[in-house]
Amino acid sequence: MTETNKTIPWTDTILYSRPEEQFISVEREIVPGQRCPACAADDVRRYPIVNWMGARIVTKCQNCFHVLELRETVREDRWPPYWPVTHDWAVSLAEQGRLSQRDSD
Ligand SMILES: [Zn+2]
Numbered sequence: 001m002t003e004t005n006k007t008i009p010w011t012d013t014i015l016y017s018r019p020e021e022q023f024i025s026v027e028r029e030i031v032p033g034q035r036c037p038a039c040a041a042d043d044v045r046r047y048p049i050v051n052w053m054g055a056r057i058v059t060k061c062q063n064c065f066h067v068l069e070l071r072e073t074v075r076e077d078r079w080p081p082y083w084p085v086t087h088d089w090a091v092s093l094a095e096q097g098r099l100s101q102r103d104s105d
Pocket residue numbers: 036037038039040041061062063064065066
């Protein structure tokens with residue numbers, strides 16, 4: 001576990017209360033000063049998603065859906081709301097071997 005990961009207690013990533021809202025929604029944070037390179041619109045927003053690669057944070061034009069940035073999450077993003085307790089633990093030697101085997105294929 002790195003120093004940056006210690007800022008959020010591990011219990012906050014596995015224990016969370018039941019939502020009290022009737023409808024659940026995602027806040028799309030406005031990215032000020034950002035302009036879409038595809039359509040030149042200035043309505044660019046950043047928000048959490050889940051796609052085929054897993055949980056990600058996307059920065060996307062809301063006019064044409066051009067993706068400006070797609071990155072992996074960090075604990076500070078609080079996305080996904082649940083993380084395995086062992087998410088950032090060092091992998092075993094056996095797993096390291098499997099990963100290096102996969103990379104060389
Ligand atoms: Zn656009």
